[in-house]
Amino acid sequence: MRQKSPSPANLELFTGVEPPPQRVELPSVDELYRMYGIYNREYFDNRLPPVKISYSRRMMAAGGYYPTQREIRISTRYHHHFPDEVYDTLKHEMIHVTNFRHDAAFKCTARRIGASVRANDHPSLHKQPRFVYVCPRCFTEYPRVKRLRMASCGRCSGKKFDERFKLVLKQSFKKPVEP
Ligand SMILES: [Zn+2]
Ligand SMILES: [Zn+2]
Numbered sequence: 001m002r003q004k005s006p007s008p009a010n011l012e013l014f015t016g017v018e019p020p021p022q023r024v025e026l027p028s029v030d031e032l033y034r035m036y037g038i039y040n041r042e043y044f045d046n047r048l049p050p051v052k053i054s055y056s057r058r059m060m061a062a063g064g065y066y067p068t069q070r071e072i073r074i075s076t077r078y079h080h081h082f083p084d085e086v087y088d089t090l091k092h093e094m095i096h097v098t099n100f101r102h103d104a105a106f107k108c109t110a111r112r113i114g115a116s117v118r119a120n121d122h123p124s125l126h127k128q129p130r131f132v133y134v135c136p137r138c139f140t141e142y143p144r145v146k147r148l149r150m151a152s153c154g155r156c157s158g159k160k161f162d163e164r165f166k167l168v169l170k171q172s173f174k175k176p177v178e179p
Contacts, residue, residue: 024083025083026079026086029053032053032074039113040094043113044094048098049097051097053073053090054073062074062082063075064096065093067100095115130145131171132169136164136165136167138155152167
């Protein structure tokens with residue numbers, strides 16, 4: 001099981017906070033189409049119809065299949081946190097092209113092709129940051145779900161808490177925000 005949480009808030013106490021994830025390169029849409037073709041041949045005997053594939057910036061879940069548009073959408077936000085799951089998501093959504101629900105047949109196919117079986121829902125970034133902290137020196141911002149007590153900037157203070165670079169609360173939200 002992969003670690004789902006990039007940095008649990010309680011581990012941040014008294015330690016340098018990991019800098020927020022950097023922009024990561026995700027595969028191009030062309031590359032996703034290419035992999036769709038390869039998986040279709042390898043795992044589905046070329047039985048899947050051609051579909052549209054796109055990235056979605058707004059989607060909180062990892063991905064989705066939209067049958068009326070015949071479109072697989074892959075979430076950029078989710079995969080900026082978990083870039084190595086892109087192809088897993090693609091495979092999972094490919095099963096949905098012929099199988100809308102996570103039923104027994106879905107799970108059977110998922111096991112066969114090595115895609116995730118997600119019993120309840122697609123994993124998503126449900127936890128939206130409610131607090132935004134900022135480093136007083138380098139101004140790196142740290143959005144967090146929970147309040148931080150003693151945390152300093154990971155870029156400026158390294159592994160140990162350093163009072164000089166203690167993160168300052170910049171903004172807080174009553175409710176999780178959807179940027
Ligand atoms: Zn699914
Ligand atoms: Zn800093």
